[in-house]
Amino acid sequence: xxxxxxxxxxxxxxxxxxxxxxxxxxxxxxxxxxxxxxxxxxxxxxxxxxxxxxxxxxxxxxxxxxxxxxxxxxxxxxxxxxxxxxxxxxxxxxxxxxxxxxxxxxxxxxxxxxxxxxxxxxxxxxxxxxxxxxxxxxxxxxxxxxxxxxxxxxxxxxxxxxxxxxxxxxxxxxxxxxxxxxxxxxxxxxxxxxxxxxxxxxxxxxxxxxxxxxxxxxxxxxxxxxxxxxxxxxxxxxxxxxxxxxxxxxxxxxxxxxxxxxxxxxxxxxxxxxxxxxxxxxxxxxxxxxxxxxxxxxxxxxxx
Numbered sequence: 095x096x097x098x099x100x101x102x103x104x105x106x107x108x109x110x111x112x113x114x115x116x117x118x119x120x121x122x123x124x125x126x127x128x129x130x131x132x133x134x135x136x137x138x139x140x141x142x143x144x145x146x147x148x149x150x151x152x153x154x155x156x157x158x159x160x161x162x163x164x165x166x167x168x169x170x171x172x173x174x175x176x177x178x179x180x181x182x183x184x185x186x187x188x189x190x191x192x193x194x195x196x197x198x199x200x201x202x203x204x205x206x207x208x209x210x211x212x213x214x215x216x217x218x219x220x221x222x223x224x225x226x227x228x229x230x231x232x233x234x235x236x237x238x239x240x241x242x243x244x245x246x247x248x249x250x251x252x253x254x255x256x257x258x259x260x261x262x263x264x265x266x267x268x269x270x271x272x273x274x275x276x277x278x279x280x281x282x283x284x285x286x287x288x289x290x291x292x293x294x295x296x297x298x299x300x301x302x303x304x305x306x307x308x309x310x311x312x313x314x315x316x317x318x319x320x321x322x323x324x325x326x327x328x329x330x331x332x333x334x335x336x337x338x339x340x341x342x343x344x345x346x347x348x349x350x351x352x353x354x355x356x357x358x359x360x361x362x363x364x365x366x367x368x369x370x371x372x373x374x375x376x377x378x379x380x381x382x383x384x385x386x387x388x389x390x391x392x393x394x395x396x397x398x
Contacts, residue, residue: 137312
């Protein structure tokens, strides 16, 4: 009470509701100051592999911790009848057939009108027929020509979209697909090289599953260490600055890291809230001792 009345600072006291994410330590005798805060480890790159269509798992070829290469098959599954039908419908979109039919009708209508135009032109030149009839035929042909051009342009775009959708479907099922040539059994492939860090527990042979995230593959060397630094410490951190990392899960081990990214935007925006900034470090992990989700203690040293 006396300290508060006299306005003295009390060690450890802070603003109400403030969460201490970081803390600065007393400068050691070597003339360097330490910034200590906590963070969490993440894979430097991570991709989810989705089971895109309902089906029955026929083989499971990957497990957690397994190293996989880009394009490697993780599982195979048999498409459900409704999934097979949906893919076939996407490969033969009905609007394409509709546009082709309309275009054929316009072209068929233009054939006799073109012959009539030719005949009327000769008759008008010989003054054997009034020019009004020729003008009317010319007007009809111009209208049909514009309609034909519009249909051709729309048909061209629809065919491009259908081709792109075919490529998407081929990528989803892990093999090339064409109209009328959809295999009943397809596969899940990893898009990147790395390690299988998670397998959906529902992924079992003979299990019939709806669309879901089946696997997660991540790059584990290097790992990323993400933390939140208080504004005072964040202003002292620089990209490329070395750091020492320790983990409660691996007592007695020390890992070297470097700051790779510092956010310039505070994650807290309220005027009455303290400002915290995201700091990211890169940690080499050649022996794969570090796993995603582990908490770590970060020590940054900065010369006075």
